[in-house]
Amino acid sequence: MVLETVVDHHPNSSFMASFLRQCGGYAVIDGGLATELERHGADLDDPLWSAKCLINSPHLIRRVHLDYLEAGANIIISASYQATLQGFEAKGLSRKEGEALLVKSVKIACEARDIYYDRATKGSWDISGDVLTRQQRPVLVAASVGSYGAYLADGSEYSGVYGDNIGLDTLKDFHRRRVQVLAESGADLIGFETIPNKLEAKAYAELLEEEAVNIPAWFSFSSKDGINVVSGDPIQDCALIADSCEKVVAVGVNCTPPRFIHGLIQSIQTVTAKPILVYPNSGETYDASRKEWVPSTGVKDVDFVSYVGKWREAGASLIGGCCRTTPNTIRAISKTLSSSAVRT
16 A cells, blocks of 8 residues: 555545545544653643654654554544744744754654554565555655734733734735645645634635645544534534535544544534544543643543444544543554454
């Protein structure tokens, strides 16, 4: 199975359909990045958060990507969620240096994929006629784009409340150059993550069209009640924006407590036939004032297993984890999905 047959860079529905078909009908997304970086020794007490490691610890990012690939991930997400040109400039970096770090985030993920393929396929060959081809699990690299609230680093990404002076044009201007750079970075697709409100989804959709972005994208929203996104906008209204954008090949939910996911899948299905992705957090709550995760109803890896089959049955075809999930979580998801595929 050769990756080039999957990634044709035509941003339409056939891209994701082809990828999922070659994965066996479902795909596994990776898990939390920041907490894994911290576990490996990174200090993320910084407005740049995990993007800080692009500057001083890229080897740790590569290591975490590899951990997730070895756990069974089909999609790894770049360390660019918090990486904004404005954020880098606030740290004293030039615009050119900031753009180079955005590209670097994708390059590190691609390097991890190459290393994984090299390790995983040595000695594994498939004889097809007179041609030898390496057996490879399809792996995509998604370039992460975090919300405007993530750049503010004040917790507003968890509320979607930006104030009356932040309108559609402001958001488009904020994101435009980052999207342009990531679209040309070598990523297979762009993941617009933890989208907190309908306005930002509309800004992304218009940017994709205005800039004629040449790779596919997914839109992933966050919810804290299982009905609306965190700003209070109905999830169906937000999913409709994703459905109407030709360049968006999947829509779903991330950084949301696992207990809400099943209902959100059902709601999204009422307005779109595009593939649905879900990668919830551990169920803990982020305290913006303390800038830390507060234990509440945190879900253990074994609990994730109990949810995964239900999410798959409900219609999700791309499943992974977000904040506070680990390679063990992803391994459990991968095993659950593969065993259910065998049974069917």
